[in-house]
Amino acid sequence: AQTVTQSQPEMSVQEAETVTLSCTYDTSESDYYLFWYKQPPSRQMILVIRQEAYKQQNATENRFSVNFQKAAKSFSLKISDSQLGDAAMYFCAYRGANAGNMLTFGGGTRLMVKP
Amino acid sequence: KAGVTQTPRYLIKTRGQQVTLSCSPISGHRSVSWYQQTPGQGLQFLFEYFSETQRNKGNFPGRFSGRQFSNSRSEMNVSTLELGDSALYLCASSVGTVNTGELFFGEGSRLTVL
Numbered sequence: 001a002q003t004v005t006q007s008q009p010e011m012s013v014q015e016a017e018t019v020t021l022s023c024t025y026d027t028s029e030s031d032y033y034l035f036w037y038k039q040p041p042s043r044q045m046i047l048v049i050r051q052e053a054y055k056q057q058n059a060t061e062n063r064f065s066v067n068f069q070k071a072a073k074s075f076s077l078k079i080s081d082s083q084l085g086d087a088a089m090y091f092c093a094y095r096g097a098n099a100g101n102m103l104t105f106g107g108g109t110r111l112m113v114k115p
Numbered sequence: 116k117a118g119v120t121q122t123p124r125y126l127i128k129t130r131g132q133q134v135t136l137s138c139s140p141i142s143g144h145r146s147v148s149w150y151q152q153t154p155g156q157g158l159q160f161l162f163e164y165f166s167e168t169q170r171n172k173g174n175f176p177g178r179f180s181g182r183q184f185s186n187s188r189s190e191m192n193v194s195t196l197e198l199g200d201s202a203l204y205l206c207a208s209s210v211g212t213v214n215t216g217e218l219f220f221g222e223g224s225r226l227t228v229l
Contacts (some may be wrong), residue, residue, distance in 0.1 A: 040221065041224050043204065043205070043220070043221035043223050044118075044220055044222045045218075046220075047217050047218065050217075091158065099171065100145055100146070100163050100165070100170045100171050101148045101163050101171075101207065101209055102148070102160050102163055102173070103148075103150075103158075103160060103218070105150075105157060105158035105159075105161070106157075108157065108158075
């Protein structure tokens with residue numbers, strides 16, 4: 001079974017600075033997808049960024065980028081120019097290539113942004 | 116375009132009762148997935164439906180069941196409620212089951228079991 005681990009229960013960052021959230025996973029599959037989801041206090045989960053395991057290039061979405069290290073099974077999220085609206089729970093998630101929409105989530109990291 | 120709608124948003128039940136939660140996916144989405152979120156266990160996959168058929172099922176007891184209707188709306192049912200069933204139940208929809216498809220989540224149904 002796949003597992004996803006987020007070792008940082010809480011992180012804080014100063015507004016406008018950069019923060020990196022860590023995620024490691026364990027799988028025996030070679031083809032899979034990785035995601036970062038954001039859950040603000042309103043509770044609605046929002047997709048931040050996704051990475052296909054077969055792609056060597058790290059995904060980027062505006063201020064959000066990932067550092068995908070397939071051999072190390074590591075998938076960290078970097079948030080640049082942090083904004084107050086970035087404060088939320090962040091979940092790393094794994095989906096196998098043939099798993100439909102079945103995601104395995106990490107325990108989450110609560111990000112606080114200080115003004 | 117309306118998002119994923121879950122009803123009810125909040126509900127309180129007592130042990131032994133049963134509960135039915137409803138999820139209306141985004142128009143045109145045919146896949147609906149359900150997740151349970153608790154402080155202790157985190158986010159756990161319950162089941163996924165596509166075109167009225169259960170495609171995947173998580174590791175939950177048979178008290179948890181679901182179904183999907185021809186209009187893609189989905190319901191999940193929990194029978195013989197236990198205190199540990201208190202959780203936020205999240206529904207997510209997507210166009211299909213292609214792995215690169217984005218999942219869109221609802222705001223959840225908060226169930227409290229007394």
